[in-house]
Amino acid sequence: MAGLVEVEGSDINQRDCVDNTPLAWASRNGHERVAEILLRKCNITTDKPGEGGQTPLWLAVWKAHEGVVKILLKRDEG
Numbered sequence: 001m002a003g004l005v006e007v008e009g010s011d012i013n014q015r016d017c018v019d020n021t022p023l024a025w026a027s028r029n030g031h032e033r034v035a036e037i038l039l040r041k042c043n044i045t046t047d048k049p050g051e052g053g054q055t056p057l058w059l060a061v062w063k064a065h066e067g068v069v070k071i072l073l074k075r076d077e078g
Contacts, residue, residue, distance in 0.1 A: 012042040020050035027056035027072065030065035039075050046075055 013021055023044055026034040035056075038044050047055050060068040 012038065013045050013048060015050065018051045021045075021048055021056070023056045024048075024050040024054075024059055027060040027065065027068050028063055030060070030063060030068055032065075032067040032071060035068050035071050039071065046072055 012023075015021055016025075020028075021044075023035060023038050023046065025031075026038060039046070046057065049055050050059075054062070057069065057072045060072060
């Protein structure tokens with residue numbers, strides 16, 4: 001995974017066919033490790049709304065993924 005996010009010229013904030021970013025999907029599905037890699041390795045936007053206008057943080061809270069919520073809040077603080 002780490003190699004995929006480091007491909008030169010790739011846009012990790014790219015939206016998919018339903019307007020979500022990789023971070024939005026990781027947040028929605030509770031993938032803490034993926035969220036950590038995306039945040040650590042990439043110049044990623046944490047507050048980019050996707051499908052329905054929800055941000056990755058909103059999706060993590062909605063799905064009760066406490067670990068992802070903590071990761072996103074920590075990133076926003078630092």
